[in-house]
Amino acid sequence: MSLPHPKRIAIIGGGIGGLALAHALRNTSYIVTVYERDAQAGAREQGYQIGINADGLKALMTAIPDLAWKDVFDVKYMTVGLKGTNAALETLMKFEAPPVSVDGEVPPVGTVSRVLLRHAMASLLLQNSHGNGQTAGILFDKTYASHQTIGDHVVATFEDGTDTGPVDILIGADGSRSRLRTHLFPQLSYSPLNILNIGASIPLSTLPSDSVLRATVTSPNGAYLVRSYSKHGSSMIFLMSHNVVTRVDEIALVVTKKLPEEEMVSFRTRIKEAADDKAKAIIVREEYIKALKEGNFHQELLDLSNTMPLESYVLHIPMECFSMSIPKGFTASLQPTRVVLLGDAAHATTTHAGLGANTALQDAVDLANAIKRALEDAAPATLPNIMQQYHVAMFKRGEKVIKASTFGSAANTMAGIGAHVRDGAMIFGNTLMTVYKGITGR
Ligand SMILES: Cc1cc2nc3c(=O)[nH]c(=O)nc-3n(C[C@H](O)[C@H](O)[C@H](O)COP(=O)(O)OP(=O)(O)OC[C@H]3O[C@@H](n4cnc5c(N)ncnc54)[C@H](O)[C@@H]3O)c2cc1C
Numbered sequence: 001m002s003l004p005h006p007k008r009i010a011i012i013g014g015g016i017g018g019l020a021l022a023h024a025l026r027n028t029s030y031i032v033t034v035y036e037r038d039a040q041a042g043a044r045e046q047g048y049q050i051g052i053n054a055d056g057l058k059a060l061m062t063a064i065p066d067l068a069w070k071d072v073f074d075v076k077y078m079t080v081g082l083k084g085t086n087a088a089l090e091t092l093m094k095f096e097a098p099p100v101s102v103d104g105e106v107p108p109v110g111t112v113s114r115v116l117l118r119h120a121m122a123s124l125l126l127q128n129s130h131g132n133g134q135t136a137g138i139l140f141d142k143t144y145a146s147h148q149t150i151g152d153h154v155v156a157t158f159e160d161g162t163d164t165g166p167v168d169i170l171i172g173a174d175g176s177r178s179r180l181r182t183h184l185f186p187q188l189s190y191s192p193l194n195i196l197n198i199g200a201s202i203p204l205s206t207l208p209s210d211s212v213l214r215a216t217v218t219s220p221n222g223a224y225l226v227r228s229y230s231k232h233g234s235s236m237i238f239l240m241s242h243n244v245v246t247r248v249d250e251i252a253l254v255v256t257k258k259l260p261e262e263e264m265v266s267f268r269t270r271i272k273e274a275a276d277d278k279a280k281a282i283i284v285r286e287e288y289i290k291a292l293k294e295g296n297f298h299q300e301l302l303d304l305s306n307t308m309p310l311e312s313y314v315l316h317i318p319m320e321c322f323s324m325s326i327p328k329g330f331t332a333s334l335q336p337t338r339v340v341l342l343g344d345a346a347h348a349t350t351t352h353a354g355l356g357a358n359t360a361l362q363d364a365v366d367l368a369n370a371i372k373r374a375l376e377d378a379a380p381a382t383l384p385n386i387m388q389q390y391h392v393a394m395f396k397r398g399e400k401v402i403k404a405s406t407f408g409s410a411a412n413t414m415a416g417i418g419a420h421v422r423d424g425a426m427i428f429g430n431t432l433m434t435v436y437k438g439i440t441g442r
Pocket residue numbers: 012013014015016017018035036037038048049050051052114142143144145173174175176178179317318342343344345351353354355356357358359360
């Protein structure tokens with residue numbers, strides 16, 4: 001059966017990647033619809049900061065050139081560099097980001113609020129779909145259930161019994177727990193690593209002016225992204241941001257810790273059985289303080305954790321680290337298809353390389369280019385082959401990102417000799433960098 005024109009594209013999932021893809025396709029002749037499970041763009045307040053690197057920023061601005069980036073980027077606390085410290089907050093390694101910018105303004109390393117970014121992406125799409133005759137839009141409250149490929153089209157069905165109607169391409173951008181992925185590639189596993197990330201966020205004003213933490217994190221031009229490494233299987237990350245909603249300067253303090261299997265099982269059970277958010281926060285605080293004590297972190301951090309109110313603990317983002325694994329030979333086995341994945345749906349990682357969103361944005365731009373090539377330049381019959389090529393390249397990049405993130409998770413939770421070697425490598429790297437700067441003057 002040949003499809004009537006225009007071409008139709010369905011994107012399952014209106015997160016970072018799915019929305020970027022819809023934008024990248026929005027000024028084409030295709031009808032692009034994003035189907036999102038949430039009731040609206042800000043339904044689940046996943047209010048964490050996302051680090052956008054140079055590749056992610058380039059992809060974001062390519063997909064959405066009209067994005068008002070100043071409204072979503074944290075322009076007050078631009079990340080000016082990275083620091084690694086020991087548990088006592090003594091610097092082991094310091095890296096200053098080169099002052100590269102886009103249009104002389106945006107630094108390549110910066111943070112955005114995920115909620116704000118998603119909001120801005122969704123509202124621009126809605127504005128334009130109603131405003132200037134563009135053909136991309138979003139339908140909320142649509143939870144993908146299944147799909148079927150029939151001849152040269154695909155139909156996806158939603159939990160409410162409705163469906164997409166026949167589309168030329170179906171895209172799974174439904175995040176790390178993608179249902180579409182489990183239907184398409186059941187051989188891809190997504191497993192727990194027995195690593196916890198427990199986060200708290202407090203107003204910067206909570207820190208005294210002579211605070212060691214404040215001095216470690218601040219810089220005259222912005223802030224350092226700091227990770228503090230203990231030698232006992234844990235680390236902490238500190239991230240400053242300006243909350244544009246509350247207009248409060250905040251510091252996020254997240255402890256990462258590897259747990260023995262039985263302790264992780266017990267934590268999961270206690271959280272599951274917690275009667276409400278208050279009960280959950282009490283368990284989380286207990287685990288947080290325990291991690292700080294076991295990690296022998298700076299006394300100031302321990303004192304802070306003892307005085308932080310329960311509301312400081314961030315409960316509504318995933319606390320447990322999971323990672324996908326892509327089996328050997330998987331990319332070679334990929335077939336021509338009209339059903340494709342992007343972002344976390346294809347290569348969900350831990351947060352420890354800061355690459356998930358950046359990669360989802362790059363996938364979106366690459367996929368948009370492949371779709372345009374397939375629908376405009378190539379004969380219709382080659383569309384599945386072009387999608388296969390996209391899949392191969394995307395999964396290859398995904399494999400690297402997964403490796404980088406699990407390596408990061410392992411480095412962040414090393415104990416004993418491994419931890420000594422890691423810290424030694426940081427000191428050595430830092431010395432080399434200092435010598436290089438001294439010689440070259442750069
Ligand atoms: C605490 C934390 C910090 C992070 N920090 C960084 C960072 O610094 N840098 C970085 O690059 N990345 C970071 N990430 C990862 C980043 O958030 C993700 O990689 C990114 O959001 C992935 O984009 P995505 O579009 O693939 O998936 P998502 O943004 O998760 O979007 C998936 C969408 O699909 C929807 N959906 C799910 N199931 C269905 C269904 N059945 N039907 C319809 N819709 C569905 C969901 O509601 C969601 O809107 C961080 C993540 C966390 C949790």
